[in-house]
Amino acid sequence: MDNVTVRWNGNRQFVGWDEAGHGIVMDAPSDYKGEGSGVRPLQLLLYAMAGCTGMDVISVLEKKRQDVRDLSINVEATQRTDDYPKIYTHIVIEYVVTGFGVTDAAVARAIELSETKYCSVKGMMGPEVEVATRFRVVEADAPAE
Numbered sequence: 001m002d003n004v005t006v007r008w009n010g011n012r013q014f015v016g017w018d019e020a021g022h023g024i025v026m027d028a029p030s031d032y033k034g035e036g037s038g039v040r041p042l043q044l045l046l047y048a049m050a051g052c053t054g055m056d057v058i059s060v061l062e063k064k065r066q067d068v069r070d071l072s073i074n075v076e077a078t079q080r081t082d083d084y085p086k087i088y089t090h091i092v093i094e095y096v097v098t099g100f101g102v103t104d105a106a107v108a109r110a111i112e113l114s115e116t117k118y119c120s121v122k123g124m125m126g127p128e129v130e131v132a133t134r135f136r137v138v139e140a141d142a143p144a145e
Helices: 041-063 104-118
Strands: 002-008 012-016 023-026 067-079 088-100 130-139
Touching: 023 041, 041 067, 041 088, 041 104, 067 104, 088 104
Parallel strands: 088 130
Antiparallel strands: 002 012, 012 023, 067 088
16 A cells, blocks of 8 residues: 655645655645745646656566667646646657667557556546657667677
């Protein structure tokens, strides 16, 4: 069982931590009585999606013996503005994989497995949330030694 604690710290700031002591600060922008001193809670979903799927993609590519040197994940999301709750309705995830001889097919399959089988965060998204993905592979200079 996972366990986190979140405590109000004044205005709209909340501080959270898990059982291992990892912490995070959440806050609202000044327009909403916050100070902008932390991540907005809804944005944490984007971090979670990128982290979850990123771990899966790296794991699958390692199993496929792909020479991955770097993985960067950019996430853009559009939030519903006309009704509450103001959920994300469209999320675009872009993977930038840097490596030597990494194949498009291997990356595409790793992303597919993450999104359809392994990523718990993606699995919790409801049908109202459209998630689109794209990727590009950047060739590194030489194989790792």
